[in-house]
Amino acid sequence: MGYFIEVTKPNLKLVPKYFKRRQTLSSSERFTTDYLKSLEEEITTLRERSNHLEYELFCNLRERVLEGLERVAKNSLVLAELDFLLGMSKVVEEKNWCEVEFTEGIDTLIEEGRNPIMEETIRDFVPNDTRFSEEERVLIITGPNMAGKSSYIRQVALIFLLAQMCGFAPARKVRLGVADALLTRIGSGDYLPLGISTFLNEMLDVSNVINNATKKSLVILDEIGRGTSTYDGISIAKAVLEYLGERVGCRVLCATHFLELTELGKKRGFKNYHMGVERDGGGVRFLYRLVEGVGRESFGIEVAKMAGIPQEVVKKAEEHLRRLREGNTIRVLEEAYQRSGEDEEIKEVLRELLSLQIERMTPLEALIYLAKLKEKVLGLKTKL
Amino acid sequence: MEERETLTPMLAQYHSLKEKYKDCILLFRLGDFYEMFYEDAKIGSKVLGIALTSRPAGKGRERIPMCGVPYHSVQSYLQRLVMKGYKVALCEQLEEASKGKKIVRREVVRVITPGTYFERSSEGLLSLIRKGKRFFLAYVNLATGDFWTFSCKEDELLGELSKYNFKEILTLKGTEVPEEVSKLFEFYLTELDWEFLREGLERIKGEKGIVSPRVLGVEEEEYLMALALAYNYVKKTQKDFLPFLRKPKVFRGKFMRIDYRAQRSLELVKNQEGRENYTLLWAINRTLTPMGKRLLKIKILNPLLDLREIEKVKSSVKELLRRRDLRLELERVLKEMPDLDRLISRISSNISTPRDFILLKNSLKGIKKVGKILKNLSSERFRELLNSLEEVGDLIEVIEKVLVEEPPIHLKEGGLVKEGTHKELDLMRERIRELEGR
Ligand SMILES: Nc1ncnc2c1ncn2[C@@H]1O[C@H](COP(=O)(O)OP(=O)(O)O)[C@@H](O)[C@H]1O
Numbered sequence: 097m098g099y100f101i102e103v104t105k106p107n108l109k110l111v112p113k114y115f116k117r118r119q120t121l122s123s124s125e126r127f128t129t130d131y132l133k134s135l136e137e138e139i140t141t142l143r144e145r146s147n148h149l150e151y152e153l154f155c156n157l158r159e160r161v162l163e164g165l166e167r168v169a170k171n172s173l174v175l176a177e178l179d180f181l182l183g184m185s186k187v188v189e190e191k192n193w194c195e196v197e198f199t200e201g202i203d204t205l206i207e208e209g210r211n212p213i214m215e216e217t218i219r220d221f222v223p224n225d226t227r228f229s230e231e232e233r234v235l236i237i238t239g240p241n242m243a244g245k246s247s248y249i250r251q252v253a254l255i256f257l258l259a260q261m262c263g264f265a266p267a268r269k270v271r272l273g274v275a276d277a278l279l280t281r282i283g284s285g286d287y288l289p290l291g292i293s294t295f296l297n298e299m300l301d302v303s304n305v306i307n308n309a310t311k312k313s314l315v316i317l318d319e320i321g322r323g324t325s326t327y328d329g330i331s332i333a334k335a336v337l338e339y340l341g342e343r344v345g346c347r348v349l350c351a352t353h354f355l356e357l358t359e360l361g362k363k364r365g366f367k368n369y370h371m372g373v374e375r376d377g378g379g380v381r382f383l384y385r386l387v388e389g390v391g392r393e394s395f396g397i398e399v400a401k402m403a404g405i406p407q408e409v410v411k412k413a414e415e416h417l418r419r420l421r422e423g424n425t426i427r428v429l430e431e432a433y434q435r436s437g438e439d440e441e442i443k444e445v446l447r448e449l450l451s452l453q454i455e456r457m458t459p460l461e462a463l464i465y466l467a468k469l470k471e472k473v474l475g476l477k478t479k480l
Numbered sequence: 481m482e483e484r485e486t487l488t489p490m491l492a493q494y495h496s497l498k499e500k501y502k503d504c505i506l507l508f509r510l511g512d513f514y515e516m517f518y519e520d521a522k523i524g525s526k527v528l529g530i531a532l533t534s535r536p537a538g539k540g541r542e543r544i545p546m547c548g549v550p551y552h553s554v555q556s557y558l559q560r561l562v563m564k565g566y567k568v569a570l571c572e573q574l575e576e577a578s579k580g581k582k583i584v585r586r587e588v589v590r591v592i593t594p595g596t597y598f599e600r601s602s603e604g605l606l607s608l609i610r611k612g613k614r615f616f617l618a619y620v621n622l623a624t625g626d627f628w629t630f631s632c633k634e635d636e637l638l639g640e641l642s643k644y645n646f647k648e649i650l651t652l653k654g655t656e657v658p659e660e661v662s663k664l665f666e667f668y669l670t671e672l673d674w675e676f677l678r679e680g681l682e683r684i685k686g687e688k689g690i691v692s693p694r695v696l697g698v699e700e701e702e703y704l705m706a707l708a709l710a711y712n713y714v715k716k717t718q719k720d721f722l723p724f725l726r727k728p729k730v731f732r733g734k735f736m737r738i739d740y741r742a743q744r745s746l747e748l749v750k751n752q753e754g755r756e757n758y759t760l761l762w763a764i765n766r767t768l769t770p771m772g773k774r775l776l777k778i779k780i781l782n783p784l785l786d787l788r789e790i791e792k793v794k795s796s797v798k799e800l801l802r803r804r805d806l807r808l809e810l811e812r813v814l815k816e817m818p819d820l821d822r823l824i825s826r827i828s829s830n831i832s833t834p835r836d837f838i839l840l841k842n843s844l845k846g847i848k849k850v851g852k853i854l855k856n857l858s859s860e861r862f863r864e865l866l867n868s869l870e871e872v873g874d875l876i877e878v879i880e881k882v883l884v885e886e887p888p889i890h891l892k893e894g895g896l897v898k899e900g901t902h903k904e905l906d907l908m909r910e911r912i913r914e915l916e917g918r
C-alpha cells in the first residue's frame with residue numbers, strides 16, 4: 097500500500113495545498129506529498145536491493161549446506177541404528193524378553209515361549225515350551241480346531257526370527273541353533289490374485305519348502321494336504337514329513353488335524369504333541385498348553401455346540417458318533433447294502449454313506465450333507 | 481505429424497515437446513494454467529474430474545480437446561494423476577511473455593512418475609537385470625536417498641521384491657519379468673533400451689566414480705547395469721530436482737532366508753490386507769524416529785546368521801538395558817528428531833523452505849548430543865557408530881550465523897538473514913528504519 101497521510105473527513109479543511117490526494121475512503125482521505133513520495137521511492141528500492149541480497153546470502157548458505165549433506169546422511173544412518181537398538185532394549189524390558197544363548201547344530205530349547213503378536217491382544221496368553229534335538233526334529237501337533245496349533249507354530253518361527261535379529265526373544269529361556277531359513281506353508285487367502293486352485297498353490301508352496309530346506313532350516317507346516325481329498329492329503333503330508341525328517345533332517349513344526357500323521361511318531365526324529373483340551377460340563381475348554389503324545393478325541397461336536405449349532409442337530413450328531421464308535425453304523429449300513437439287491441440308486445446312497453468320514457467334516461459340511469441326503473432319500477422313499 | 485506449418489506456433493511447440501515424452505501426460509504451462517491437449521486432455525478430465533473443453537488448432541483445422549488446472553494448485557492434481565499410475569511431464573515457461581510476437585521458451589523441467597514422487601510418497605523404484613536364472617536389481621528411493629544394488633536367484637525374487645516399497649520397475653527391452661511378479665505386486669513397468677543403459681553406465685562412472693563392479697567389491701557387471709538404469713532414469717526424469725542419493729552400495733550379507741510366503745503368512749511387516757496392524761513390526765516397534773522404524777523393518781526381514789554379528793547386537797542392547805540414564809538421554813534427543821532422510825531429500829532438491837534449514841540445524845545439534853552420549857557406551861557396536869559419526873559443527877555454525885531463528889516461508893521477501901551477518905545488508909536495513917522513522 098505504501099506510505100500516506102490519512103486525514104479524517106472533519107479535518108479535511110486543514111489540509112495544506114501541497115498534499116496530493118491518493119485515495120478516498122468512506123470516512124477519510126489519504127494524501128501524499130512530494131517529500132513522502134521520494135521517501136517511499138527510496139525505501140522501495142532499498143527493500144528490493146536488500147531482499148535480493150538476502151536471497152543471495154541464503155543461496156550461498158544453501159550451497160555450503162549441500163556440500164555437507166553427505167556427512168549428514170551418514171549421521172542419519174547412525175541415528176537409525178541407535179534408534180533401532182534403543183527400541184529393542186525398550187521392548188525387551190517392557191515385555192520381559194530373555195537373552196538368547198546360541199548353540200551349534202540344531203539343538204533348541206525354548207522355555208515358556210510366547211507369541212509376540214498375540215500377546216499384544218490376548219490378556220492371558222499361555223506360554224509354551226519347544227524342544228528340538230537330533231531325536232526330535234519333526235514335531236507333529238494335533239488338536240481340535242481353535243486349540244491354538246497355528247498360534248503355537250507361528251510363535252516358534254517368530255522367536256527364531258527375533259533371536260537372530262537382536263539376540264533376545266519373548267520367552268523365559270532360549271537356547272537355539274541358528275536357522276538359515278524360515279520356510280512356511282500356511283494356508284490363507286493371500287494367493288487369490290494368482291488365480292491358481294488352492295491345492296495347486298499349496299503344492300507349489302510345499303515344493304518350494306522341499307527344494308530350499310537345508311539341515312539348518314526351520315519349516316512351518318500348517319494343515320498341509322487340506323486342499324484335496326482326505327486320502328490324497330494324508331498321503332502327501334506323510335511323504336513330505338518323511339522327506340523333510342529323514343532326508344533333509346531339518347526342524348519341522350507341523351500342525352494338523354489328520355490323526356493318521358501321528359503314526360510317524362514311532363520313527364526316530366519324529367515326535368507327537370497335541371494341544372491340551374478339557375471336557376468342561378457338556379462343552380470343552382481349551383488350555384492352549386502343549387502336551388506330549390497324541391490327543392485322541394477331536395471334540396468336534398463340542399466345538400459345534402460352542403459355535404451355536406442348534407441343540408437338535410448336535411444331539412443327532414452325538415448319537416451318530418456313539419453309533420460310529422460302537423461300529424454299529426457300518427455294520428447296519430453294510431447289511432442294508434447286501435440286502436439292497438440290484439437297485440443301483442439305493443446302492444449309491446449307501447455307498448456314499450459308507451465312505452463318509454464324519455469325523456473329518458466341519459459341522460456346516462455335515463449339515464449340508466444331511467440336507468442333500470434327506471432329499472435323495474425322499475426321492476427313494478417309494479422303493480424302500 | 482503432417483502439415484505442422486498450419487498448426488498454431490504454440491501447438492507446434494507442444495508437439496515437439498510431446499514427442500519426447502510420449503509415455504507421459506504433458507502438463508503444458510500457459511500463463512496461470514497447466515493445460516493438457518488431445519488424448520492427455522481426455523485422460524486428465526476423466527481422472528481429475530475437470531471439464532473438457534477445446535481450442536482452435538490452426539487455420540482449417542478442427543478444434544482439439546483441452547483441459548487445464550490452475551498453476552497454484554497443480555500439486556494436488558499431479559498427485560491424483562501419479563497415484564493412478566500415470567507419468568506426468570511438467571512443462572514450464574522459461575521466460576516472461578513479452579510484447580513481441582515471439583513465442584516464449586518452454587521446457588519439461590521434471591517428469592513425475594509413480595516411483596519418483598518423493599515429496600508426496602515414500603515409494604521408490606527398482607531396476608531389474610536378468611542374467612539366466614539370476615536377477616540383479618537396484619533400489620532407489622528419492623524420499624530417503626536410499627540407493628543400492630543386490631542380486632538373487634530366480635526363486636528368491638518374490639521374497640526380495642516384497643521387502644521393498646516400490647511403485648515402478650525398470651527393465652531393459654526384451655527382459656522377461658516373471659508372471660508371478662506382475663500378479664502379486666502393483667507397479668508401473670518401464671522398458672528402456674541399450675542406449676539408455678550405455679548412457680547410464682557413463683553417468684555412474686563419471687558422476688558416482690564407479691568405474692567397475694570391483695569398486696563395489698563384486699565381480700558381476702550386472703550390478704553396475706542395474707545401478708546405471710536406475711540412476712539414469714531418476715536423473716533424466718528429475719533433472720534439476722534430483723535429490724541427494726547415497727553412494728551406491730551392494731546390499732549383501734548372510735541373512736536368514738524368509739521368502740515371500742513366509743513374510744506374508746507370518747505377517748512380519750504387513751498383514752493380509754497389506755496394512756501394518758497386528759504384524760510383528762507393529763508389536764515390537766518402539767522406535768522414535770522414522771529412520772529408526774525403516775531400519776527396524778529391514779532388520780525384521782533380514783535376520784542374521786553370523787553369530788558374531790548377532791552377539792554384537794545383543795551386547796549393545798544389553799548395555800542399554802544397564803544404562804537407563806543414557807537411554808533416557810538418548811530418548812530425549814531422538815524424540816525431537818525429524819525425518820532426517822526426507823529433510824536431506826527436500827533440501828537437496830530445491831523444494832525446501834528456509835525453515836527446513838532451521839530444522840536441519842536443530843537436528844545437527846541433536847547429533848552432537850548423540851555423539852556425547854555414545855562416548856559413554858562401550859560395546860563394540862556403539863564404538864563403531866561413534867567412529868562413523870561425522871563432524872557437523874561447521875554446518876550448525878553457518879546456518880546459525882546467517883538465518884534468523886524463525887524465517888518466513890518465502891525466499892524473496894526478506895526477513896531471512898540475521899542482523900550482523902552482512903555489513904551492507906545491515907546498513908540498508910538501518911537506512912530503511914531511519915527513513916520510516918521520519
Ligand atoms: N497360547 C495361547 N494363549 C491364549 N489364547 C490362545 C493361545 N493360542 C491360541 N489362543 C486363542 O485361540 C484361538 C485359536 O488359535 P489357533 O492357533 O488359530 O487354533 P488352531 O490353529 O488350533 O485352530 C486364537 O485366536 C486365540 O484367541
Ligand SMILES: [Mg+2]
Pocket residue numbers: 245246247318351
Ligand atoms: Mg489353525
